[in-house]
Amino acid sequence: TAAAKPFYDLLVIGGGSGGLACAKEAAQFGRKVAVLDYVEPSPQGTKWGLGGTCVNVGCIPKKLMHQAALLGSALKDAQHYGWNIAQPVHHTWSLMAQAVQNYVKSLNWGHRVQLQDKKVKYFNMKGSFSDPYTIRGLTKAGKETVVTAENIVIATGGRPKYPTHIAGALEYGITSDDLFWLKKSPGKTLVVGASYVSLECAGFLTGIGLDTTVMMRSIPLRGFDQQMASLVTEHMESYGTKFLKRCFPTKVEKLESNRLQVTWKNTDLGTEETDSFDTVMWAVGRAPDTEALNLEAVGVKTNSETGKIVVDASEATSVPHIYAIGDITEGRPELTPTAIAAGKLLAQRLFGQSSELMDYDNVPTTVFTPLEYGCVGLSEEMADLGALQFHLIQLHALSLNVLRKDLYVMYCFQVVCLREREQRILGLHFIGPNAGEVIQGFALGIKCGATYPQLMKTIGIHPTCAEEITKLHITKRSGLDATVTGC
Amino acid sequence: MKNLLNMLKVNGMLGNSEAAKYEKKVMVLDFVTPTPLGNSWGLGGTCVNVGCIPKKLMHQAALLGQALEDSRKFGWQFTEEVKHNWMTMTESVQNYIGSLNWGYRVALREKKVTYENAYGEFVGPHTVKATNKRGVEKLYTAERFLIATGERPRYLGIPGDKEYCISSDDLFSLPYCPGKTLVVGASYVALECAGFLAGLGLDVTVMVRSILLRGFDQDIANKIGEYMEGHGINFIREFVPIKVEQIEEGTPGRLKVIAKSTKGNQIIEGEYNTVLLAIGRDSCTRKIGLDKVGVQINEKTGKIPVNDEEQTNVPYIYAVGDILQDKLELTPVAIQAGRLLVQRLYAGATSKCDYVNVPTTVFTPLEYGACGYSEETAVEKFGEENIEVYHSHFWPLEWTVPSRDNNKCYAKIICNIQDNERVIGFHVLGPNAGEVTQGFAAAIKCGMTKEQLDSTIGIHPVCAEVCV
Numbered sequence: 001t002a003a004a005k006p007f008y009d010l011l012v013i014g015g016g017s018g019g020l021a022c023a024k025e026a027a028q029f030g031r032k033v034a035v036l037d038y039v040e041p042s043p044q045g046t047k048w049g050l051g052g053t054c055v056n057v058g059c060i061p062k063k064l065m066h067q068a069a070l071l072g073s074a075l076k077d078a079q080h081y082g083w084n085i086a087q088p089v090h091h092t093w094s095l096m097a098q099a100v101q102n103y104v105k106s107l108n109w110g111h112r113v114q115l116q117d118k119k120v121k122y123f124n125m126k127g128s129f130s131d132p133y134t135i136r137g138l139t140k141a142g143k144e145t146v147v148t149a150e151n152i153v154i155a156t157g158g159r160p161k162y163p164t165h166i167a168g169a170l171e172y173g174i175t176s177d178d179l180f181w182l183k184k185s186p187g188k189t190l191v192v193g194a195s196y197v198s199l200e201c202a203g204f205l206t207g208i209g210l211d212t213t214v215m216m217r218s219i220p221l222r223g224f225d226q227q228m229a230s231l232v233t234e235h236m237e238s239y240g241t242k243f244l245k246r247c248f249p250t251k252v253e254k255l256e257s258n259r260l261q262v263t264w265k266n267t268d269l270g271t272e273e274t275d276s277f278d279t280v281m282w283a284v285g286r287a288p289d290t291e292a293l294n295l296e297a298v299g300v301k302t303n304s305e306t307g308k309i310v311v312d313a314s315e316a317t318s319v320p321h322i323y324a325i326g327d328i329t330e331g332r333p334e335l336t337p338t339a340i341a342a343g344k345l346l347a348q349r350l351f352g353q354s355s356e357l358m359d360y361d362n363v364p365t366t367v368f369t370p371l372e373y374g375c376v377g378l379s380e381e382m383a384d385l386g387a388l389q390f391h392l393i394q395l396h397a398l399s400l401n402v403l404r405k406d407l408y409v410m411y412c413f414q415v416v417c418l419r420e421r422e423q424r425i426l427g428l429h430f431i432g433p434n435a436g437e438v439i440q441g442f443a444l445g446i447k448c449g450a451t452y453p454q455l456m457k458t459i460g461i462h463p464t465c466a467e468e469i470t471k472l473h474i475t476k477r478s479g480l481d482a483t484v485t486g487c
Numbered sequence: 488m489k490n491l492l493n494m495l496k497v498n499g500m501l502g503n504s505e506a507a508k509y510e511k512k513v514m515v516l517d518f519v520t521p522t523p524l525g526n527s528w529g530l531g532g533t534c535v536n537v538g539c540i541p542k543k544l545m546h547q548a549a550l551l552g553q554a555l556e557d558s559r560k561f562g563w564q565f566t567e568e569v570k571h572n573w574m575t576m577t578e579s580v581q582n583y584i585g586s587l588n589w590g591y592r593v594a595l596r597e598k599k600v601t602y603e604n605a606y607g608e609f610v611g612p613h614t615v616k617a618t619n620k621r622g623v624e625k626l627y628t629a630e631r632f633l634i635a636t637g638e639r640p641r642y643l644g645i646p647g648d649k650e651y652c653i654s655s656d657d658l659f660s661l662p663y664c665p666g667k668t669l670v671v672g673a674s675y676v677a678l679e680c681a682g683f684l685a686g687l688g689l690d691v692t693v694m695v696r697s698i699l700l701r702g703f704d705q706d707i708a709n710k711i712g713e714y715m716e717g718h719g720i721n722f723i724r725e726f727v728p729i730k731v732e733q734i735e736e737g738t739p740g741r742l743k744v745i746a747k748s749t750k751g752n753q754i755i756e757g758e759y760n761t762v763l764l765a766i767g768r769d770s771c772t773r774k775i776g777l778d779k780v781g782v783q784i785n786e787k788t789g790k791i792p793v794n795d796e797e798q799t800n801v802p803y804i805y806a807v808g809d810i811l812q813d814k815l816e817l818t819p820v821a822i823q824a825g826r827l828l829v830q831r832l833y834a835g836a837t838s839k840c841d842y843v844n845v846p847t848t849v850f851t852p853l854e855y856g857a858c859g860y861s862e863e864t865a866v867e868k869f870g871e872e873n874i875e876v877y878h879s880h881f882w883p884l885e886w887t888v889p890s891r892d893n894n895k896c897y898a899k900i901i902c903n904i905q906d907n908e909r910v911i912g913f914h915v916l917g918p919n920a921g922e923v924t925q926g927f928a929a930a931i932k933c934g935m936t937k938e939q940l941d942s943t944i945g946i947h948p949v950c951a952e953v954c955v
Contacts, residue, residue: 455929459819
């Protein structure tokens with residue numbers, strides 16, 4: 001209300017990667033800051049603590065389970081390197097899940113402590129707008145608290161979508177919100193979707209020994225370089241994941257045995273097929289978490305198609321003093337590091353006399369499938385669309401896992417650069433182990449305007465995978481075989 | 488006299504088929520003088536046979552041992568007792584090396600490079616004598632020569648060293664498990680070998696005369712040493728061996744090592760199955776007839792000074808690789824220098840090898856990747872007040888679940904305040920250090936500044952993001 005001064009300088013709704021970073025940064029400037037965080041339980045009843053998607057049901061548990069799967073491969077490799085491991089070797093879900101869940105809980109606790117240390121007030125409440133400076137907070141028990149703030153940042157993120165038009169989807173299926181918190185093994189699993197969430201989860205489930213199938217309606221990893229996407233899925237197939245391509249489910253029913261029977265249409269063959277699974281996981285996209293916010297009451301504009309909040313280059317919404325960052329915002333990458341950076345810069349602009357805006361260009365990312373894929377900048381398709389005259393320079397290296405003759409793995413390195421004299425690098429793609437570690441430094445190079453000649457002048461570190469990038473010289477245009485074997 | 492050849496490589500290595508691309512008549516002479524214990528190997532040089540390749544594979548074997556232990560915490564279950572079999576590993580490694588030796592033979596043939604397994608030495612202007620293993624001598628002439636003979640491990644010069652000790656030249660093909668090992672030296676060779684031997688379950692001691700990893704950032708060198716000590720490797724500091732005796736023959740046998748303190752008269756004794764000497768390497772330049780053609784070498788070190796086009800003081804004789812004075816002893820540097828040299832000689836190119844900001848990685852149990860200045864050399868060159876060091880410890884996500892080594896990993900960048908906070912040194916201590924460092928090296932080549940580093944978004948969750 002106009003009369004009373006808002007109590008807080010900054011109120012952040014959403015205690016995830018972006019929200020917490022923004023709140024903590026603002027507190028550094030000696031401001032009165034509060035964070036509201038609330039987790040609506042998933043349809044299956046799963047909930048979690050402070051920290052948001054990344055910490056609880058995203059990057060962190062995902063990478064740990066991916067690591068568990070990689071360690072399974074390491075066990076196989078180890079025998080070739082002289083380690084005598086008596087068979088059988090098997091994986092127990094509950095041991096892994098407990099370890100991962102305990103670690104996540106320690107992070108929840110760590111975040112609580114950090115907020116306390118930085119004197120940020122934390123409310124475990126669901127917030128909704130009463131007016132542009134007033135939030136109505138509701139606890140789980142239904143108790144109401146009114147909070148007022150001069151500036152409000154919406155960082156409520158997203159939640160997995162359910163294909164509610166499919167009978168049984170909501171009642172019987174789970175999503176990534178539930179997967180990482182399962183106490184018992186998911187068993188024989190069907191993962192529906194072609195997103196990185198789908199492929200990463202299917203990847204580690206296969207790696208720990210579970211019978212896993214991926215059902216995709218059309219192309220894998222839409223928006224990513226399609227040649228790379230194919231290499232990723234091809235490897236998954238050779239690794240043991242089953243794929244139902246160009247299929248979509250029509251219903252899910254529960255059998256007497258408690259298993260789930262899934263019926264689907266195969267669009268290539270025009271047939272209908274069924275199979276039974278212990279678990280069906282939906283990974284068909286995420287929807288912005290705006291429903292409870294009551295945005296209409298204050299007029300914050302959202303994109304009519306996606307439902308995400310529309311912001312300008314300074315993360316401002318259509319309403320003065322109300323901002324939005326992270327997965328909830330339209331046209332931004334759904335990544336933890338960008339949310340964190342955006343949150344910090346926003347706080348610096350609001351309270352620290354900075355005018356620096358967030359740069360969303362050339363954000364590197366990595367897909368943690370069994371064969372990892374890291375990239376930064378433009379894909380081949382994007383460069384094409386931009387009508388850019390570019391070179392696509394590639395190298396395919398056969399099995400860098402040299403002591404395992406049974407393993408045939410095609411690693412791939414790709415640089416997209418402008419054809420003009422300077423040959424500035426537009427994009428870099430790498431498929432192979434530790435892809436994130438490889439790409440990070442190169443992303444920095446691209447930010448510095450790296451050119452292909454500079455890349456070639458850089459001496460490689462031997463023996464690593466990354467060094468191959470400094471030796472790339474075969475262009476796709478040339479048509480020459482880009483396969484390399486051995487050292 | 489054989490045909491006049493355009494270019495002759497004396498004891499050459501990989502990357503030198505570049506000249507053949509330009510339709511020049513090329514010959515490579517390669518010969519491995521057996522080690523004191525009689526060990527020898529095929530085409531490919533140090534890196535392939537007794538360096539980078541087998542080193543990294545054995546390092547990997549050790550890492551896999553750690554992975555086995557970690558995997559239990561991630562839910563994998565198998566017998567408590569897991570033992571390592573040295574022979575299985577060594578056989579696999581040697582088979583792989585054999586395939587590389589073969590690969591090089593085939594590659595040279597395909598590019599029509601003449602290869603002779605013979606020891607080359609200059610006998611007069613433009614003339615080399617090649618002696619094969621059976622003593623048969625042939626003379627060859629060429630328009631130009633490239634010397635790339637590399638180095639071999641140095642011995643201590645004490646009683647028992649050549650008879651009973653091994654070097655890295657012997658370790659990677661040792662036909663028996665080395666057992667309880669004493670590693671003498673503080674070089675990266677010493678620490679890398681000690682590291683993987685301990686990782687395979689062996690009792691390892693490292694005897695160090697003074698500091699660790701001379702020439703590397705000392706702050707990081709000490710952290711590496713601490714990590715190794717924390718993981719069960721014994722260090723004996725400020726002692727040098729003065730005698731090695733054999734107590735019992737065998738595979739392995741038992742050796743007694745007597746060592747003297749560098750700080751006084753204290754003498755200690757120890758018993759080991761194997762003594763591995765890793766105290767440095769000497770250039771193979773003293774016995775290849777350089778005096779016959781007037782090529783100057785540094786008499787003290789044996790290294791060959793060259794100009795920035797890898798040319799010796801004799802215009803038609805060039806040199807690349809480990810034997811060069813004041814240059815880095817690294818495979819990729821040698822390869823790059825060799826390739827660019829040939830492109831300049833035969834393809835009209837002008838690019839010279841850029842020896843500045845060459846990245847490197849030490850594959851100790853806790854890996855260390857670096858590019859640019861160490862903290863000490865930065866302070867020396869620019870002055871402490873003109874540099875800013877940003878640093879951070881980190882805990883790789885993969886190590887949280889097995890609860891190990893919290894706050895051991897470390898990253899630091901050194902910036903030149905006077906030059907827009909340009910990053911002049913990059914150091915990372917942690918897993919996959921080589922993979923992490925490579926990209927940052929490319930960025931340093933582009934002249935990256937701290938501001939650009941700050942504005943680069945991290946990839947989450949990976950170790951490398953701690954650096955941006």
